[in-house]
Amino acid sequence: MTATTTEPPSLHTQLVLITGMSGSGKSVALTALEDAGFYCVDNLPPELLEAFIDLERSHEARKVAIAMDVRSAKSLPMLPKRLAQLQASDEQLQLTTLFLDSTTDTLVRRFSETRRLHPLSWHGGSAQRALIDAIEHERELLAELRESAMVLDTSLIRPSQLRSQVKELLGATQGSLTLVFESFAFKRGIPMDADFVFDARMLPNPHYEAELKPLTGQDAPVAAFLATMPDVQRMQQQIAEFLAQWLPAMLRDHRSYVTVAIGCTGGQHRSVFLAEQLAKQFQQQWTTRLRHREADHWPANNGA
Numbered sequence: 001m002t003a004t005t006t007e008p009p010s011l012h013t014q015l016v017l018i019t020g021m022s023g024s025g026k027s028v029a030l031t032a033l034e035d036a037g038f039y040c041v042d043n044l045p046p047e048l049l050e051a052f053i054d055l056e057r058s059h060e061a062r063k064v065a066i067a068m069d070v071r072s073a074k075s076l077p078m079l080p081k082r083l084a085q086l087q088a089s090d091e092q093l094q095l096t097t098l099f100l101d102s103t104t105d106t107l108v109r110r111f112s113e114t115r116r117l118h119p120l121s122w123h124g125g126s127a128q129r130a131l132i133d134a135i136e137h138e139r140e141l142l143a144e145l146r147e148s149a150m151v152l153d154t155s156l157i158r159p160s161q162l163r164s165q166v167k168e169l170l171g172a173t174q175g176s177l178t179l180v181f182e183s184f185a186f187k188r189g190i191p192m193d194a195d196f197v198f199d200a201r202m203l204p205n206p207h208y209e210a211e212l213k214p215l216t217g218q219d220a221p222v223a224a225f226l227a228t229m230p231d232v233q234r235m236q237q238q239i240a241e242f243l244a245q246w247l248p249a250m251l252r253d254h255r256s257y258v259t260v261a262i263g264c265t266g267g268q269h270r271s272v273f274l275a276e277q278l279a280k281q282f283q284q285q286w287t288t289r290l291r292h293r294e295a296d297h298w299p300a301n302n303g304a
Contacts, residue, residue, distance in 0.1 A: 012092045013057060016065040016170055017083070019145055020100030021138060022119050023110040025154045025162050029100060030067050032163035033170070038065040045072050046079045050086070053093065070138050071119050080144050096170060096256070099142070099149035101192050106155040107135050150257050153192035156293060168289055169257075177251045179243075179282055180259040181275040182291040183217070185267030191293065194261035198239055200270040204229045207269060214299050217272025226273045236277055243278075247286065267294030 016038065018029050027042070034040045044052060044066045056064050070076060087095050102110075108131055111118060120134040129137070150169065154162055169178070184191055186201065206212035206222050215222045226232045243260065250258055260278070264270040272292055279290045295301060 014094045017097045018067045024100035024102045032166045033065040038063045040065045042067045097149035102155040151193040178257040179286045180289045183271035183275040184293040200264045
């Protein structure tokens with residue numbers, strides 16, 4: 001009788017680290033992952049990271065999300081090195097770091113609305129640091145961690161949008177580069193998470209065509225109008241050529257995501273059309289995601 005052996009179960013674990021600026025929406029992101037089936041822990045001290053991963057593997061947990069931020073300020077400097085060591089030594093660990101960011105003005109407004117103290121407000125146990133000083137000090141502490149993370153700018157998006165974007169980004173195929181195309185309005189500021197920004201404001205504007213004004217770049221009449229314009233075709237081709245040339249190099253450099261932001265005046269027609277077309281063009285070769293930051297402000301969506 002031939003003896004048979006049973007292979008031990010795979011310990012493959014997907015770990016998502018949520019970090020970023022206080023007030024940028026980390027609790028919203030963590031809730032979104034919990035809804036998506038992740039086991040979530042908030043404010044885990046960096047010293048306990050390896051022990052926590054081993055514990056969850058013993059419980060056969062496959063999807064885990066952890067929030068870490070400046071509440072662990074004293075041990076935070078060791079975190080980037082700890083994460084790099086984990087990725088290098090543990091082949092069965094699928095690690096993604098998501099950094100949520102917002103402009104200082106947005107963070108000040110959010111803290112003022114909630115009337116909560118910033119975690120770094122108390123300096124030396126007695127003296128209270130001004131809010132803007134605390135925010136800028138937090139940026140300094142998190143700068144190294146931000147450099148190696150997937151960055152998501154939450155300044156101008158609602159909690160419902162953030163939940164959707166977190167689920168979409170972390171549902172992307174792991175181990176390959178994810179290409180995010182984002183349309184936006186220059187009048188509301190450039191996305192902080194953009195790796196490349198392209199300006200479409202010099203292109204023909206459907207806004208001045210009465211029948212096209214209430215529509216968006218997703219609608220067939222607007223798409224047909226823009227597709228016939230030589231300048232629009234030229235810009236799309238040049239952006240595509242640029243990305244085709246440099247994306248392979250970024251992948252070799254171990255980049256896991258690239259955000260390409262395309263802006264126009266209102267973020268409704270030209271930028272939307274170009275983002276849609278480029279996403280279709282690249283989706284056969286790359287994992288692509290599409291975001292329209294101003295969608296909530298389009299006439300059909302805001303009651304205008």
